[in-house]
Amino acid sequence: MPDYEAVIGLETHIQLNTLTKIFCPCKADSWNDPPNTNICPVCTGLPGVLPVLNKAVVEKAVLLAAAMHAEIQPVSYFDRKNYFYPDLPKGYQISQYDQPLARGGYLDVPMPDGYTRRVNITKLHIEEDAGKTKNENGRRLIDFNRCGVPLVEMVTAPDLRSADEAAQYLIRLRQLLRWLGVSEADMEKAHLRCDANVSIRPRGVDYLNPKTEIKNVNSIVAVRQAIQTEIERQVRQVEAGKRVEAWTLEWDEDTGVLRKMRSKETEADYRYFHEPDLLPLVIGEDWKAEILANLPELPLERRKHFVQRYNLPEYDADILTSERSLSDYFEAAVQAYGGDPKRVSNWLMNDVLRMINESGVPAGSLKLSPAYLVEIIKMVDAGTINTNTGKSLLDKVEKTGRHPAEIVQADGLARVSDTDAIRAVCAEVLAENPEPVATYKAGKVTLMGWFVGQVMKKSRGKADPQVVKAILEELLA
Numbered sequence: 005m006p007d008y009e010a011v012i013g014l015e016t017h018i019q020l021n022t023l024t025k026i027f028c029p030c031k032a033d034s035w036n037d038p039p040n041t042n043i044c045p046v047c048t049g050l051p052g053v054l055p056v057l058n059k060a061v062v063e064k065a066v067l068l069a070a071a072m073h074a075e076i077q078p079v080s081y082f083d084r085k086n087y088f089y090p091d092l093p094k095g096y097q098i099s100q101y102d103q104p105l106a107r108g109g110y111l112d113v114p115m116p117d118g119y120t121r122r123v124n125i126t127k128l129h130i131e132e133d134a135g136k137t138k139n140e141n142g143r144r145l146i147d148f149n150r151c152g153v154p155l156v157e158m159v160t161a162p163d164l165r166s167a168d169e170a171a172q173y174l175i176r177l178r179q180l181l182r183w184l185g186v187s188e189a190d191m192e193k194a195h196l197r198c199d200a201n202v203s204i205r206p207r208g209v210d211y212l213n214p215k216t217e218i219k220n221v222n223s224i225v226a227v228r229q230a231i232q233t234e235i236e237r238q239v240r241q242v243e244a245g246k247r248v249e250a251w252t253l254e255w256d257e258d259t260g261v262l263r264k265m266r267s268k269e270t271e272a273d274y275r276y277f278h279e280p281d282l283l284p285l286v287i288g289e290d291w292k293a294e295i296l297a298n299l300p301e302l303p304l305e306r307r308k309h310f311v312q313r314y315n316l317p318e319y320d321a322d323i324l325t326s327e328r329s330l331s332d333y334f335e336a337a338v339q340a341y342g343g344d345p346k347r348v349s350n351w352l353m354n355d356v357l358r359m360i361n362e363s364g365v366p367a368g369s370l371k372l373s374p375a376y377l378v379e380i381i382k383m384v385d386a387g388t389i390n391t392n393t394g395k396s397l398l399d400k401v402e403k404t405g406r407h408p409a410e411i412v413q414a415d416g417l418a419r420v421s422d423t424d425a426i427r428a429v430c431a432e433v434l435a436e437n438p439e440p441v442a443t444y445k446a447g448k449v450t451l452m453g454w455f456v457g458q459v460m461k462k463s464r465g466k467a468d469p470q471v472v473k474a475i476l477e478e479l480l481a
């Protein structure tokens with residue numbers, strides 16, 4: 005589409021990972037629980053009850069707002085957003101409207117091609133979730149477990165220019181939410197929900213055309229596909245001389261089709277007013293400072309520091325900062341090692357990451373601690389063990405939690421550099437394999453690798469492969 009550019013804004017709902025709901029002591033996360041088991045008179049809207057604000061919700065939302073570079077408001081208000089829906093037993097949702105928790109903010113999103121897109125935030129507020137409805141065998145079933153689960157709603161300006169950019173925004177947002185520890189940010193479990201506003205315009209102009217809204221897309225891949233499909237539909241519409249109408253669309257993941265849902269409500273339909281049962285939310289300087297004391301170095305800052313401080317390639321820095329506990333692990337290991345950080349990075353990225361991915365255990369919970377990893381690298385550096393032994397040690401330490409040096413001692417893994425011992429093993433291997441020896445001598449020198457492998461196997465990986473090869477060459481000459 006050379007003549008058009010896409011204009012995309014994303015509306016996200018982020019489920020905060022507090023233990024209890026926003027206004028009552030019910031358990032917040034009901035993912036594994038049967039319907040209507042985590043409910044009480046407050047979250048089911050029975051008469052005569054009063055909401056009590058959960059402090060942890062405010063703290064997590066403030067951390068997120070600060071990480072988004074938003075301005076935290078000293079006073080904000082809760083409002084009632086009135087609408088009628090079966091899964092909203094109160095007949096209104098407690099949200100924030102014109103005086104929200106924070107204003108402004110942005111997220112810088114590095115794109116795979118190297119440029120960075122700054123995505124501004126136009127809205128960031130706290131609210132409660134509604135329940136869930138589902139249709140089953142012609143009946144409508146309602147689950148109130150989700151009523152009162154704490155959310156942050158965050159809306160971006162129309163700053164994104166392609167489906168890929170929208171996907172990258174969500175990837176970086178998810179990384180940030182997990183990094184801060186404010187949300188599990190699992191889209192499949194609806195901890196992170198996304199609606200996309202999409203319009204197109206001729207390239208080079210700065211006005212906005214009518215947009216459509218794509219609802220309820222539940223994976224990053226699906227967001228990308230749905231937006232791309234919608235951009236292409238709008239281009240076809242405009243090329244055919246038709247108008248794009250402000251529809252609300254629903255993505256059907258199985259068929260890859262967008263379906264029209266309904267015309268969109270306007271804000272006035274919600275008849276907002278301040279929630280009379282809750283006090284204004286006051287965040288004093290002391291409380292704010294206390295919360296922000298827990299704000300960690302953010303992923304993109306840390307990525308930059310890894311490049312500058314440790315002279316790492318951007319590729320390494322990006323992977324090592326993909327997750328906070330991995331980046332903490334790396335820093336701890338580099339400090340314990342004292343040598344070239346790139347060497348630690350190689351061990352982490354090639355071997356330790358594989359263990360993490362296979363086991364699902366986060367870096368910070370590995371039995372193979374940074375200190376143990378460094379001990380193994382140092383033994384390889386010193387020539388006490390060879391690289392292969394070092395790599396197999398990683399798994400042994402992880403399985404047993406034992407000290408690497410202890411395992412080397414107990415299992416006799418120290419490298420055999422005694423050439424007489426190696427020579428004896430080489431001679432044994434050649435004697436046991438007369439046919440390959442004859443083939444080798446007839447000119448098939450590529451068999452050398454196989455011979456080396458046999459000797460390594462017999463020496464249980466302890467022999468130095470360079471020495472083995474030299475001796476074999478000598479014996480076969």
Ligand SMILES: [Zn+2]
Pocket residue numbers: 025028029030042043044045046047048152
């Ligand atoms: Zn409740």
